Amino acid sequence: MPAITVEDTLTLPRIAEPDPASTAARPVLSVTSAPSAFEGEGFPVRRAFAGIDSALLDPFVHMDQMGEVEYAPGEAKGTGWHPHRGFETVTYMIDGTFQHRDSIGGGGLITNGDTQWMTAGSGILHIERPPEELVASGGLFHGIQLWVNLAKAEKMTAPRYQDIGAGNVALLSTADGGALVRLIAGDLAGVAGPGATHSPMTMVHATVSRGAKLVLPWRRDFNALVYVLAGRGSAGESGQPIHSGQLAVFGEGDTIRVDADLTQESRSPDLDVLVLGGRPIREPVFAYGPFVMNTKDEIAQAFEDFHAGRLGTIPTG
Ligand code: MN
Numbered sequence: 001m002p003a004i005t006v007e008d009t010l011t012l013p014r015i016a017e018p019d020p021a022s023t024a025a026r027p028v029l030s031v032t033s034a035p036s037a038f039e040g041e042g043f044p045v046r047r048a049f050a051g052i053d054s055a056l057l058d059p060f061v062h063m064d065q066m067g068e069v070e071y072a073p074g075e076a077k078g079t080g081w082h083p084h085r086g087f088e089t090v091t092y093m094i095d096g097t098f099q100h101r102d103s104i105g106g107g108g109l110i111t112n113g114d115t116q117w118m119t120a121g122s123g124i125l126h127i128e129r130p131p132e133e134l135v136a137s138g139g140l141f142h143g144i145q146l147w148v149n150l151a152k153a154e155k156m157t158a159p160r161y162q163d164i165g166a167g168n169v170a171l172l173s174t175a176d177g178g179a180l181v182r183l184i185a186g187d188l189a190g191v192a193g194p195g196a197t198h199s200p201m202t203m204v205h206a207t208v209s210r211g212a213k214l215v216l217p218w219r220r221d222f223n224a225l226v227y228v229l230a231g232r233g234s235a236g237e238s239g240q241p242i243h244s245g246q247l248a249v250f251g252e253g254d255t256i257r258v259d260a261d262l263t264q265e266s267r268s269p270d271l272d273v274l275v276l277g278g279r280p281i282r283e284p285v286f287a288y289g290p291f292v293m294n295t296k297d298e299i300a301q302a303f304e305d306f307h308a309g310r311l312g313t314i315p316t317g
Pocket of ligand 1: 082084089126128
């Protein structure tokens, strides 16, 4: 799992272990397995949030783990041009390459640890696909796409595109150096990640060495979700077993804990987790297809605006 790595985690700034006497560990409310599905032109995904009460996910709406898949030559797939309105898409590529273009002139290649942050806001059209070279050669493809809701007051904000190179991600380690913590957005232990978000949130990709533990201070007003990208371990003080493709939802408290099992499969020697939290928006959500709005009428309006070309047009050339 390349993303971004360092030779020696002991050289990184450390996250001090929160004092258990004055902080409350967040309990694990549930552990669920993400069902497999296909997205766009038919690339394999796991629906990370399937079956979870939306109040526990808020401000997040949806998340797909894309792959992990090893494409044969000619097999790699993406999406056609499609619209979005009312939220932000965060695409984090761990292995492989995704190419993006949109109707506001944004776009580029994201690869091996890069993140692309697209605020759809009032409306955008975009296309996401593997570049032709990767389609021709085949190869490893693994990433995440997260949908972050926008509050009613920000749903019609101007669309925006941010490219966050892997080299800009803030790197930290745990007290004993047993985990590499990549901070992609938000604040953690006094360090700020590069992603600029409308809805306050924190996004971390952590690699926890076998037998090591990850304890993160977590804002009380944020929710807390841990999705396992690879490996085996346990979540919370109670040690609920978790493995690749599972989501742990945490309850209230100050800290999140995840432990990596001492024994791991050889194809994934560490426990890799995505840790997410944000301040719940607590507004009605009406999500349908590519739109995330507050009411059914606003969804109908989004379709009308899309068909009238008001969400943008496909660039020529
Ligand atoms: Mn899209």
